[in-house]
Amino acid sequence: MRYLSTRGEAPVREFEDVLLAGLAEDGGLFLPETWPELSAEEWRALRGLPYAELSARLMALFTAPAISEAELLTMTRAAYAGFGHAATAPLVQIEPGIFSLELFHGPTLAFKDMAMQLLGRLFDHVLAKRGQRVTIVGATSGDTGSAAIEACRDRAAVDMVILHPEGRTSAVQRRQMTTVLSPNIRNIAVQGSFDDCQDLVKAMFNDAPFRNEMKLSAVNSINWARIAAQIPYYAYAALALGAPDRPVAFSVPTGNFGNVLAAWVARRMGLPIERLIVGANRNDILARFITSNDMSARPVEPSLSPSMDIQVSSNFERLLFELLGRDAKATAETMTRFRAEGRMPVPDAAWKQATELFHGFTLSDEGTLEEIRRLYAESAYLADPHTAIGTAAARAMRPADAGIPVVVAATAHPAKFPDAVEKATGFRPALPPRMADLHEREERFEVLPADLEAIETVVRGHARRNAA
Numbered sequence: 001m002r003y004l005s006t007r008g009e010a011p012v013r014e015f016e017d018v019l020l021a022g023l024a025e026d027g028g029l030f031l032p033e034t035w036p037e038l039s040a041e042e043w044r045a046l047r048g049l050p051y052a053e054l055s056a057r058l059m060a061l062f063t064a065p066a067i068s069e070a071e072l073l074t075m076t077r078a079a080y081a082g083f084g085h086a087a088t089a090p091l092v093q094i095e096p097g098i099f100s101l102e103l104f105h106g107p108t109l110a111f112k113d114m115a116m117q118l119l120g121r122l123f124d125h126v127l128a129k130r131g132q133r134v135t136i137v138g139a140t141s142g143d144t145g146s147a148a149i150e151a152c153r154d155r156a157a158v159d160m161v162i163l164h165p166e167g168r169t170s171a172v173q174r175r176q177m178t179t180v181l182s183p184n185i186r187n188i189a190v191q192g193s194f195d196d197c198q199d200l201v202k203a204m205f206n207d208a209p210f211r212n213e214m215k216l217s218a219v220n221s222i223n224w225a226r227i228a229a230q231i232p233y234y235a236y237a238a239l240a241l242g243a244p245d246r247p248v249a250f251s252v253p254t255g256n257f258g259n260v261l262a263a264w265v266a267r268r269m270g271l272p273i274e275r276l277i278v279g280a281n282r283n284d285i286l287a288r289f290i291t292s293n294d295m296s297a298r299p300v301e302p303s304l305s306p307s308m309d310i311q312v313s314s315n316f317e318r319l320l321f322e323l324l325g326r327d328a329k330a331t332a333e334t335m336t337r338f339r340a341e342g343r344m345p346v347p348d349a350a351w352k353q354a355t356e357l358f359h360g361f362t363l364s365d366e367g368t369l370e371e372i373r374r375l376y377a378e379s380a381y382l383a384d385p386h387t388a389i390g391t392a393a394a395r396a397m398r399p400a401d402a403g404i405p406v407v408v409a410a411t412a413h414p415a416k417f418p419d420a421v422e423k424a425t426g427f428r429p430a431l432p433p434r435m436a437d438l439h440e441r442e443e444r445f446e447v448l449p450a451d452l453e454a455i456e457t458v459v460r461g462h463a464r465r466n467a468a
């Protein structure tokens with residue numbers, strides 16, 4: 001499988017190079033040159049496979065020829081062995097026709113572990129083979145950072161610097177990052193929003209001398225490997241509910257658009273996914289785009305679902321590229337205008353095409369609390385605020401045909417957001433015993449302004465110290 005950039009100016013690459021590069025050299029995002037498609041018969045043959053096997057089978061379509069299915073299987077088995085549920089990503093019915101796909105049974109209690117536990121192993125595999133080391137820089141609104149740190153702590157060939165927005169994550173999210181004192185990990189609290197953190201990461205990649213000197217790599221969903229590793233759980237749920245012989249819909253609480261993009265790819269690969277519902281909090285740029293072709297960024301506002309406090313959704317560029325008929329020049333121009341003017345001019349025909357599949361839904365903080373309360377009262381199901389946006393979106397926007405099940409991506413464990421859950425239900429969900437002392441552990445991080453030079457200085461110092 002070969003990969004091209006959405007902006008058309010970067011060389012075509014193989015999977016291993018894409019994994020290590022993160023962002024394409026022209027500032028674009030990598031995508032497969034052609035989409036692999038499975039026939040109905042081939043999908044049927046995958047029904048009932050354990051998650052690790054299904055994941056290896058599907059991932060191999062994207063990693064060939066460099067990484068074989070057998071090598072992947074060793075990695076996926078190890079990646080998911082530590083999950084707290086035998087099904088890895090259990091599917092739980094929460095009301096008639098609506099299911100919760102629990103993606104939070106990994107070590108840091110959010111869906112990011114599903115991809116990141118595999119990515120850590122893929123980095124090890126490729127870096128060992130090539131005798132290289134990389135410096136991973138990442139931006140997080142709370143969950144990517146902790147999952148990446150957990151997956152890469154103490155790995156010999158990886159240095160990691162994670163930027164989070166100061167004071168804008170939950171205390172549990174922050175502590176899951178800042179209490180990891182491994183020498184290869186460094187945490188920076190940026191005085192700004194997640195969008196500022198993400199801009200800084202992209203600016204480091206676009207600073208070619210710095211990028212080359214540091215051998216930068218990425219674990220955010222700008223890295224294609226992250227998206228690829230998120231596709232199998234959509235297949236897992238769809239197959240369990242009768243695909244390819246029965247259509248399904250997914251409702252995905254959305255921020256950076258990586259998770260729902262993986263569902264889009266699963267559909268592109270031949271699964272009968274009838275509808276994709278994009279749930280948003282008050283930072284609703286994506287829902288506004290879907291409902292009214294209004295893709296205009298506003299300042300990020302804090303909400304009870306902080307991981308979705310995002311206005312510039314990186315992966316939208318991948319969908320845009322497809323909606324524009326894979327026209328890299330038009331994609332680059334549209335993205336440049338968005339950068340300059342904060343408004344993305346999507347042609348009406350492309351927007352209409354998107355609305356045939358995507359449906360948008362916005363929920364306020366009050367609505368989120370009400371949804372957590374309702375779900376707990378009516379179904380004894382405890383949802384975190386992000387998942388609750390997904391369940392409310394599923395009910396509001398489900399297909400008219402009641403025979404089409406809607407699967408909600410349950411993206412985080414409620415114990416990651418105890419304040420919001422307590423507000424809704426009156427009690428605080430407990431962390432698993434292995435994290436019971438999280439609030440007593442020593443924290444280590446520094447606070448810096450959203451200034452590229454200051455951040456690059458820290459990244460350089462961190463990488464040099466560890467390489468010495």
Ligand SMILES: Cc1ncc(COP(=O)(O)O)c(C=O)c1O
Nearest residue numbers: 143254255256257258259307411
């Ligand atoms: C708990 C949770 N839910 C939803 C999202 C949004 O997912 P995405 O950024 O892939 O759209 C995130 C962050 O990525 C998250 O951490």
Ligand SMILES: N[C@@H](CCOP(=O)(O)O)C(=O)O
Nearest residue numbers: 140141142143144220221307
């Ligand atoms: N919600 C995310 C934001 C980054 O998203 P990513 O999927 O691009 O890594 C987070 O928790 O950090």
